[in-house]
Amino acid sequence: xxxxxxxxxxxxxxxxxxxxxxxxxxxxxxxxxxxxxxxxxxxxxxxxxxxxxxxxxxxxxxxxxxxxxxxxxxxxxxxxxxxxxxxxxxxxxxxxxxxxxxxxxxxxxxxxxxxxxxxxxxxxxxxxxxxxxxxxx
Numbered sequence: 001x002x003x004x005x006x007x008x009x010x011x012x013x014x015x016x017x018x019x020x021x022x023x024x025x026x027x028x029x030x031x032x033x034x035x036x037x038x039x040x041x042x043x044x045x046x047x048x049x050x051x052x053x054x055x056x057x058x059x060x061x062x063x064x065x066x067x068x069x070x071x072x073x074x075x076x077x078x079x080x081x082x083x084x085x086x087x088x089x090x091x092x093x094x095x096x097x098x099x100x101x102x103x104x105x106x107x108x109x110x111x112x113x114x115x116x117x118x119x120x121x122x123x124x125x126x127x128x129x130x131x132x133x134x135x136x137x
Contacts (some may be wrong), residue, residue, distance in 0.1 A: 001065065002116060014037060016051075028080060034135070035075065035080060037075050037076075041071065041072070041075060044068065044071075045068060045132065045136070048061070049133060050063050051064065052064070052125060052126070053129050058122040058125045058126055058129075059121065059125060062117055062118060062120065062125060063118075065117060065129070066117040066118065068115055068132075069113055069117060069128070069132075070106075070110045073109060073113070074106050077106065078102070081098070081102060082098060082102060
């Protein structure tokens, strides 16, 4: 309190109480975020990865890998954003606006992902598969 203040110490407003943030788990060598997905999606993911990795010509399966990447991306965005939003119990308009906005983002991202993966060669597609496997570890 400054010496020129007109408020007495007993009338000074108390600082708002702050909640201590939840302590994060030890991140290990590198921090990461992961999302949970269904057993069906995991089974599908493993099947598509094996198909691409074992193919003589991985580019023959680029469409299936692309569909998988889009589905995984959508699932992750849903869990990280929409499920977190729903946990706050927003009003209907906020929830619908968020769902609509995310749907638009997913359509744009899907187009971009299709264009990029559709132009990849065998080596690049195998690298995408390896990345997905690392995310799953």
